[in-house]
Amino acid sequence: MSDITNLLLKWHKEIDRDLPWKNTVNPYFIWVSEIILQQTRVEQGTPYYHRFIHKFPTIKLLAEASQEDVYKVWEGLGYYSRARNMHATAKYIHYELNGNFPKTYAELIQLKGIGPYTAAAISSFAFNEDKAVLDGNVFRVLSRLYGEEAFINVPKNRKLFQALVDQLLPKGKSAGFNQAIMDFGSIQCKPKKPSCSSCKLNGHCSAFIEGRVEQLPKKKKAKAKKNRYFYFLDLRPNGKVFPVIKREGDDIWHGLYSFPYLDAYTKLELSSDLWSDALAFPIDDAPKLRWSTKHILSHQILHCFFYEVEIDSVMLQKNHLSASRISYKWIKNHHDVPWPVVISKYLNIFS
Numbered sequence: 001m002s003d004i005t006n007l008l009l010k011w012h013k014e015i016d017r018d019l020p021w022k023n024t025v026n027p028y029f030i031w032v033s034e035i036i037l038q039q040t041r042v043e044q045g046t047p048y049y050h051r052f053i054h055k056f057p058t059i060k061l062l063a064e065a066s067q068e069d070v071y072k073v074w075e076g077l078g079y080y081s082r083a084r085n086m087h088a089t090a091k092y093i094h095y096e097l098n099g100n101f102p103k104t105y106a107e108l109i110q111l112k113g114i115g116p117y118t119a120a121a122i123s124s125f126a127f128n129e130d131k132a133v134l135d136g137n138v139f140r141v142l143s144r145l146y147g148e149e150a151f152i153n154v155p156k157n158r159k160l161f162q163a164l165v166d167q168l169l170p171k172g173k174s175a176g177f178n179q180a181i182m183d184f185g186s187i188q189c190k191p192k193k194p195s196c197s198s199c200k201l202n203g204h205c206s207a208f209i210e211g212r213v214e215q216l217p218k219k220k221k222a223k224a225k226k227n228r229y230f231y232f233l234d235l236r237p238n239g240k241v242f243p244v245i246k247r248e249g250d251d252i253w254h255g256l257y258s259f260p261y262l263d264a265y266t267k268l269e270l271s272s273d274l275w276s277d278a279l280a281f282p283i284d285d286a287p288k289l290r291w292s293t294k295h296i297l298s299h300q301i302l303h304c305f306f307y308e309v310e311i312d313s314v315m316l317q318k319n320h321l322s323a324s325r326i327s328y329k330w331i332k333n334h335h336d337v338p339w340p341v342v343i344s345k346y347l348n349i350f351s
């Protein structure tokens with residue numbers, strides 16, 4: 001075992017980081033926790049993990065659930081494609097593999113929504129296969145330890161970093177090592193202001209020895225994000241049904257629900273005519289702006305504006321009958337359907 005591995009494992013013994021999914025070898029629980037934590041901090045993700053496992057305690061129950069039920073539990077986490085893929089894979093394991101969770105990295109990597117990181121995490125934590133994980137924390141630790149300048153966000157460099165972590169992996173102890181190096185990245189070797197002076201590895205760390213900690217890891221600059229403007233119309237009359245739209249297609253928020261809306265890649269000059277035309281029902285009074293916010297996604301910056309207008313619910317439905325261009329669904333309670341994060345935020349304030 002290398003000195004670095006030894007020191008890492010020692011460090012890990014000394015910290016006591018008890019997380020709900022750490023004391024399990026149940027591959028299903030590990031899978032759920034890893035997918036949730038890919039997109040969120042531990043403090044934020046933990047309640048979602050509990051909620052998800054409570055609602056779907058077995059892969060069978062997840063497989064049998066409707067997509068909307070899965071989205072509802074996921075609501076607020078974003079990255080709904082991950083929930084969708086998880087649902088599809090649960091169905092595959094339950095219906096095609098008789099509920100037998102694949103055990104090896106080679107099998108796991110074939111499944112929808114399971115990439116190299118998740119396959120390594122499940123195969124090592126649940127089945128102790130000798131596979132080293134490579135997540136954002138591990139990339140950063142390796143880049144600093146070895147003074148590696150290769151961009152960590154360029155896919156072709158993954159091989160290089162995988163080789164670095166593979167040489168540290170102690171045979172037969174992958175679960176402990178993987179947890180140790182990920183925890184080390186999130187607690188000690190943090191992205192900003194890592195605790196170098198108290199670090200057990202500082203005598204082995206190229207970045208520290210050469211005074212380059214602040215410059216590593218290197219990341220290739222992402223493309224500029226596109227601006228996009230959403231104008232939502234909140235038409236919730238007291239206690240009556242109101243129209244929502246189920247989003248389909250390749251665009252963001254697939255399978256989630258939205259208020260009737262207008263959207264564009266430039267700011268719109270709103271008018272009653274524009275609203276009426278886009279939503280396929282007449283709007284006589286100009287809607288009033290109630291709330292606006294900016295919501296940042298991986299490739300887009302969403303500028304979201306929420307409007308309201310008084311419309312008689314019965315008239316609205318009657319008008320709608322003749323306007324089949326947009327297929328509205330009528331709901332009574334906003335808890336009935338899953339929403340994108342930004343609309344959930346609005347509903348939390350104005351429900």
Ligand code: SF4
Nearest residue numbers: 189194196199205208
């Ligand atoms: S010395 Fe600093 S940069 Fe190097 S591994 Fe330790 S915490 Fe990370």
